[in-house]
Each structure stands twice: as structure tokens, then as C-alpha cells.
Amino acid sequence: MSSISSAVRLDLLLQFEHGARTAGASVERIRSSAAELRAAVERIASGKIAIAEPLDLPAELFSELRHISGVVTERSKETLASCDVGITDAFAGIARTGSVCITVDHDYAGAIS
Numbered sequence: 511m512s513s514i515s516s517a518v519r520l521d522l523l524l525q526f527e528h529g530a531r532t533a534g535a536s537v538e539r540i541r542s543s544a545a546e547l548r549a550a551v552e553r554i555a556s557g558k559i560a561i562a563e564p565l566d567l568p569a570e571l572f573s574e575l576r577h578i579s580g581v582v583t584e585r586s587k588e589t590l591a592s593c594d595v596g597i598t599d600a601f602a603g604i605a606r607t608g609s610v611c612i613t614v615d616h617d618y619a620g621a622i623s
Contacts, residue, residue, distance in 0.1 A: 522605040524600075529608025537608075548574035558582050562577030562619040564599040585618050596622035 512571060514522075527537045533566075538553040541548040551559070557579045564572050575581065582589055598619045600610035613619030 514605075525605035526603050526608050529604075531608065532562060533608050535597040535608060542571065544571055544574040545548040547571060548578060551575060552578055555595040555597075558589075558592060559595045559597065560590050560622040562596070562616075562622045563617040565613050565616045565619075566601040567599040571597075589619065590618060590621045593622070594611070598623045599605065 529540075530537050538550045538554065540550050543548075555578070557580055559573050559578060560582055561572065563569065580594075582593060598612050600612050602611040603609065604611070612619050612623055614623070
């Protein structure tokens, strides 16, 4: 059991969201479901979308993303560079800055992010 209280966790989450928005990111809080993730991505993403296979999250969570209009499957540098949105999972977040930490050498995640 974690020693971090619910109030501290909420404070860190709010700091993260603020930092991410300040950096220009879109932030939506959703339940951990494939349908909710797809709906959130559809609300904020347009154009070409590249998706990296998740490493730190369950693959089922990303399963619905393949059905979004604009998803590209080619992994060439030219195709990935032309995408408007890149979706990856993250293994950590930094509350102060709203930054996320990703494994850049997994399924083109570095280029996709």
C-alpha cells in the first residue's frame, strides 16, 4: 500500500495537468477503457495519427484506436514526420512540468511522440 495520501495524489495530478496545459498539451481525464480513450482521442485529434504499441499499458487499452479515421500504419520516417498527432504510452509523469517519460526505442515511440 502506498504511503502517499489521496490529497497529495490529487495535488500531484492537478500540478501535472496544469504543467501539461502550460506546455501546450491537450489533457483529458478518462476511465481506463478502450472506448473512452478512443472517444477522447477523437475529440482532440485530427489529421494523420500515428500510434505506438503500448509497452507499459495493457494492449487492449489501445485496441479501439486503430479504428479512428486518419490512423497511419506505415513506419517510415517520412510518414511519421507528416503526422499531426502521435500517441504513445508513458511509464512516468513529472507533475511540476507536465512532462511524460516514454521508452523511445519501442515501436518507433520516439518518432511517434
